[in-house]
Amino acid sequence: MIRSLLFAAVFAALSCWLPPAGDAAESPSATLPRAKIPVILDTDIGDDIDDTWALALLLKSPELDIKLVVSDRGDTVYRAKIIAKLLEIAGRSDIPVGIGVNEGGNAGPQAPWVADYDLASYPGTVHPDGVAALIETIMTAPQPITLICIGPVPNIRAALERQPKIANRARFIGMHGSVRKGYDGGPEPSKEWNVVADAKAAQAAFTAAWPMLITPLDTCGIVRLRGDKYQRVAECSDPLTKAVIENYRIWSKAGDKPLNASSVLFDTVAIYLAFSTDLVTIERLPLRVTDDGFTRIDPQGKPIDCAMSWKDLAAFEDFLVARLTGGR
Ligand SMILES: [Ca+2]
Numbered sequence: 001m002i003r004s005l006l007f008a009a010v011f012a013a014l015s016c017w018l019p020p021a022g023d024a025a026e027s028p029s030a031t032l033p034r035a036k037i038p039v040i041l042d043t044d045i046g047d048d049i050d051d052t053w054a055l056a057l058l059l060k061s062p063e064l065d066i067k068l069v070v071s072d073r074g075d076t077v078y079r080a081k082i083i084a085k086l087l088e089i090a091g092r093s094d095i096p097v098g099i100g101v102n103e104g105g106n107a108g109p110q111a112p113w114v115a116d117y118d119l120a121s122y123p124g125t126v127h128p129d130g131v132a133a134l135i136e137t138i139m140t141a142p143q144p145i146t147l148i149c150i151g152p153v154p155n156i157r158a159a160l161e162r163q164p165k166i167a168n169r170a171r172f173i174g175m176h177g178s179v180r181k182g183y184d185g186g187p188e189p190s191k192e193w194n195v196v197a198d199a200k201a202a203q204a205a206f207t208a209a210w211p212m213l214i215t216p217l218d219t220c221g222i223v224r225l226r227g228d229k230y231q232r233v234a235e236c237s238d239p240l241t242k243a244v245i246e247n248y249r250i251w252s253k254a255g256d257k258p259l260n261a262s263s264v265l266f267d268t269v270a271i272y273l274a275f276s277t278d279l280v281t282i283e284r285l286p287l288r289v290t291d292d293g294f295t296r297i298d299p300q301g302k303p304i305d306c307a308m309s310w311k312d313l314a315a316f317e318d319f320l321v322a323r324l325t326g327g328r
Pocket of ligand 1: 043051
């Protein structure tokens, strides 16, 4: 009873949690080391390449304590192979991998990178039922878990059906939707892929009891590294960063052709939001996921914190480069 009351108090505090502005040196509590934030990543890595960049950013973010990475949507075994191989390269096979709901279908454009990779060779734990692992991790955690979702969310729909109480023990951070702007900063909202690919699952996630913070296309849809910023990442010798670029070259079918920019790095913004909102403007908006995959502002919708614009996009790009190249 006492434990559950304590948990409720911690969760209530976290529900309205936003990191303080400024760095630790300016904080009166600067002498106290900040506890790492426990996170689960749910990802459709293996379709668009931005998940690969996002997982690398996650692994290079000391603010976050990764409890589990779960593959979501379509061929989740193919996706779990990419996760496991990247974790091995990063020297982080202590992190469990979960295979999400397997909907079948074809492997994606990074298949050549994992053609010879055997999941059974992963030195750490691979959970064949990734949804069960996700539920177990959230329900047994001593403090609320931050669930970062960067793809369509059939796993999350399944998890909420199996154990609705997860919504009282986690907060949801997602790369989802399109509120006022569409792809590439377009003036009209789009049917954003992570929502429209499984609108029923998005509706489940967007009506659950957890607090939500999302980066819709309004902010994540315009993040791209170009010129010197891209080159610094492309020329970095760090093994994980090299693997990101190797995957990017396979994904883009570049062959020997030089690349001078990244594709849009949507999902990296959701990783950033798990520990900071300093560089974006947050608006709390009532959102409803429509059956045809839009995220509409609707007074009847769930109030959701949305990163609606950048205070300093160049600073975010610099932050991404610094993290991926090992600097600060
Ligand atoms: Ca994704």
